[in-house]
Amino acid sequence: MGGRLRVPRTKRARALLAVVLVLLLGGGTAGYFWWKSGELPDGVAFRVGDKMVTVDDVNKEMDTLRALYGVQRPTDANALDRYWRDGAKAQAVSIVLDDAARAQNITIADKTARDVLSRYIAQQIGEGPSARDEFVRALGNAGTSEQAVLTEIKRQLALNQLFDQVTAGQTVTDEEVRQAFDQRRAQLGTPERRHLRNIVVRTKEEADQVLADIRGGSTFEDVAARTSLDSTRTAGGDLGELSSDQLDESYRGPAFSARPGTVFGPVQNEHGWNVGKVEQVLPPIPAEFEQVKGRLKDTLLLEKSLRVWRDWLAEQIKRADVQYADRYLPADPDAPPGDDSIPGNAPAPAGPPR
Template sequence: MSPAKWLALAVVVAVVAAAVVIGLRDNRGLPDDAAFAYDGTVVTESDVDHWVEVMGALYGIEEPADEDERDAFRRDAAKAMAVSMILDDAAEDAGIVISDKRARDTLARMIEGQLGDDPHRAFTDLLASFGVTEDEVLDEVKRQQAVAGLFQERTADAVDDVTVADARAYFEEDPDRFATPERRQLRNIVVGSRTEAVGLLSRLRRGDDFAALARATSLDDATRRRGGVLGTVRPDELDTSYATVAFRTRPGTAFGPVKTRYGWNVGQVVDVVPGRTAVFSEIQQSVIEALRSERALEAWRGWLTDQIREADVEYDAAYLPDDPDEPPATNTGLR
């Protein structure tokens, strides 16, 4: 997994991504270089571009190559940036302040042990490659922590009312969602070409040691140091094409080559952990927490929708979102 991709998993606050919506205002009087204006503040196209660079450094976000997808991406970027500004004001109004020390401590914990022997230096180099400063990253960490605090404040009442009876009814609506899926312990090697992958697969089938080959050849820094150990994972934690092959391969067997966005993969199934049906009495607390989370998100979406529809946001036509008054899909690719 690349450093940028790891940071995407480490930092992102899912409740924000799940709730991003935006209000529509008439498009009049904006400067030529404006993407949008919020509460009298003009945000230029270059401001949005740089904000996307910060998101790329933190969350591994990449602008699509396809022109149509790129246009939608820019609109989503403007929308997400506007929502970020609205949430900043809401957190300030609520008196939620995150100290520099807290943000720095959080960032240090995130990168510790993930980016080599000198993680801070590696992280600084990574930021430089994106044209982003550490202060900008710290500002984003502070923003996410403030929004998390705002989320807790605005959803406290919704989660306090959940009873065991509520949880049982919620469980019985769809018990399968609480079942434990099959998991598999996997090893993996990433190389740059299909030819390399085929060669590795042949060597593994002749009896070569997987860990040794991974340490010698894999392009994945994180798993290479561990001899290719990917961990024990569910199908939904993997690239779809990779999961399809990995979860139909016999234990102890190598498989591949499989192409993903990170390269050509050769894997090995080390062990299989069977799935099991859920029993309410055994997972009662987990069901309660799941219901609390769902009700919290519903409350958050309702509150945030009202905040944004009341906000003074005006878009340039090129940045006007396709769905300005509707909550987007949970995974928008931005935040």
């Protein structure tokens, strides 16, 4: 018979074959050609196993990440291309991790996720029904929904539990701690810190006016309360004491070269145009073993856990059979993503979306 298809003779068997063919061919020739060629159907960004994720799905997920974490869509063409490729990969890995969490019977109750969201709203906006209503309206303006945010919170909470399960059993000896201290002594000390204030506005013209107002005699605190887009405006733009590595690359240079008591800027970054002030300079403090050994041990334990996690995740990605459309194909599809895939290292919430 070679490769010929033997047609069943009974009506029941023929009906069953018809159903199978409809499922296999996707109801038409388009599904047949996808199955035959291995290419994804139009409108599909990527596939994980038998799960298709559409371009629209990717867009909605990126809107949720923008609302919750402040992940902004670039305007530069090359950066925008990387944005879509990296975004698709992050979502594909999320699906892989979701499947792994379900396989380990990890579930997050709705109430747990809602409690986390309520705390977030209270911290960012305030208490009570009006604060939640404001948050939900802001989500709608950002193109996402409360349910999408709750789904993301559940994913992060499940990821925490999965990480603990995968990396269980890692230990660090006292000898390893002492050796690491000797090797990292310079980095373990407290670096120079600066007590900073900051004002964020939308345009350079607005930033220039902020500088003019301050130099004209207005206090930094009053101008921040009146003009800043940042949530610190109610505290006079107070950012607290920060080291240089806690600041955006474009911001740290001016902030750490200005003299105490002086104003610097305008400086542009992803949040807008910034005008800052150095309130105080705190000199570096050398590390003492007894003071840092606990923190250092935690760091070494995390580093060991991350190596285990990344090796495990790389294997999961390879086994997941992920296929990307050309526009969404990342540079290295099988490599684990960056630190955002690590529990606790997701981008910090950026405050209520506007």
